Amino acid sequence: MDVGQMQRQxxxxxxxLFIEGYLDSQFLQLQQLQDESNPSFVAEVVSLFFExxxxxxxxxxxxxxxxxxxxxxxxxxxxxFKGSSSSIGAxxxxxxxxxxxxxxxxxxxxxxxxxxxxxxxxxxxxxNKLETLFRLEHQxxxxxxxxxxxxxxx
Amino acid sequence: xxxxxxxxxPNxxxxxxxxxxxxxxxxxxxIDRKLVExxxxxxxxxxxxxxxxxxxxxxxxxxxxxxxxLKGTGSKVNMIITDYCMPGMTGYELLKKIKKSSIMKExxxxxxxxxxxxxxxxxxxxxxAQMFIQKPLKQSDVKKLTCQLMNCRG
Numbered sequence: 193m194d195v196g197q198m199q200r201q202x203x204x205x206x207x208x209l210f211i212e213g214y215l216d217s218q219f220l221q222l223q224q225l226q227d228e229s230n231p232s233f234v235a236e237v238v239s240l241f242f243e244x245x246x247x248x249x250x251x252x253x254x255x256x257x258x259x260x261x262x263x264x265x266x267x268x269x270x271x272x273f274k275g276s277s278s279s280i281g282a283x284x285x286x287x288x289x290x291x292x293x294x295x296x297x298x299x300x301x302x303x304x305x306x307x308x309x310x311x312x313x314x315x316x317x318x319x320n321k322l323e324t325l326f327r328l329e330h331q332x333x334x335x336x337x338x339x340x341x342x343x344x345x346x
Numbered sequence: 347x348x349x350x351x352x353x354x355x356p357n358x359x360x361x362x363x364x365x366x367x368x369x370x371x372x373x374x375x376x377i378d379r380k381l382v383e384x385x386x387x388x389x390x391x392x393x394x395x396x397x398x399x400x401x402x403x404x405x406x407x408x409x410x411x412x413x414x415x416l417k418g419t420g421s422k423v424n425m426i427i428t429d430y431c432m433p434g435m436t437g438y439e440l441l442k443k444i445k446k447s448s449i450m451k452e453x454x455x456x457x458x459x460x461x462x463x464x465x466x467x468x469x470x471x472x473x474x475a476q477m478f479i480q481k482p483l484k485q486s487d488v489k490k491l492t493c494q495l496m497n498c499r500g
Contacts, residue, residue: 218482225384225485233384241377271431275460276377279482 195337202328206342214318219281238322241280245315248273252308266304267296284314367495368392372402372428382427385483389492399435408447423453425495430459438470445474456491458483
């Protein structure tokens with residue numbers, strides 16, 4: 193594959209992530225913050241997001257395994273997760289967190305457990321997608337090309 | 347060193363004499379801290395971050411431990427931007443403490459929140475917050491803020 197083909201592949205892939213709702217415009221905000229003075233800003237923030245998210249998921253799993261569940265604590269964790277996923281533009285994760293908070297309020301154990309599974313799933317999917325995105329970018333740079341700006345008109 | 351505004355001009359407009367404004371950003375979320383820091387730096391601000399209210403008060407010289415302050419390093423803070431929802435001391439409580447202090451009460455405080463709840467917004471504004479911004483933060487929000495702070499138009 194030549195650089196041009198790789199670039200087109202990256203653009204199509206990126207667009208699909210927005211169209212399918214995995215990412216929203218906040219991710220574009222992150223990309224726009226990246227410049228020569230900080231060329232790996234997006235990767236750094238996303239990497240922090242991965243670390244932070246996996247810690248939160250561990251804490252959530254633990255909290256929901258307790259005999260007596262502290263729903264306030266569970267809600268606090270989900271609130272954190274909703275915040276960070278929203279800040280990087282991980283739309284589906286954010287939406288799953290919003291639903292989760294609703295069930296925390298109801299103090300519904302079964303629904304909360306289901307929500308946790310949903311949030312985990314969405315998180316691992318978007319993690320996978322973003323890792324693929326970064327891999328495609330690295331390939332292009334490795335081949336001496338530059339990362340094309342994705343223009344979204346929807 | 348930044349000079350403070352004269353009593354005739356609104357305290358929102360700091361006459362900086364071309365010196366970079368120094369902003370203290372407070373947020374318990376690691377990703378949000380990194381994001382707000384970059385947004386502020388992109389708007390030509392010097393940034394210090396704190397992960398909670400008590401730490402912010404320490405840095406401002408409002409806690410009992412006077413040695414551990416920014417003022418000690420000669421770096422006057424021109425604006426404080428804080429998250430509303432933080433464990434322990436909320437952004438609202440931090441705002442009140444700042445407005446009660448004789449040394450810091452003129453410094454503009456901006457509150458950020460993911461939840462746009464009218465009663466929350468109103469009580470912050472009533473307590474003297476300069477502005478209430480919705481998260482996730484965008485470059486345009488921060489540019490508007492810092493532009494006002496640096497006394498420029500548009």
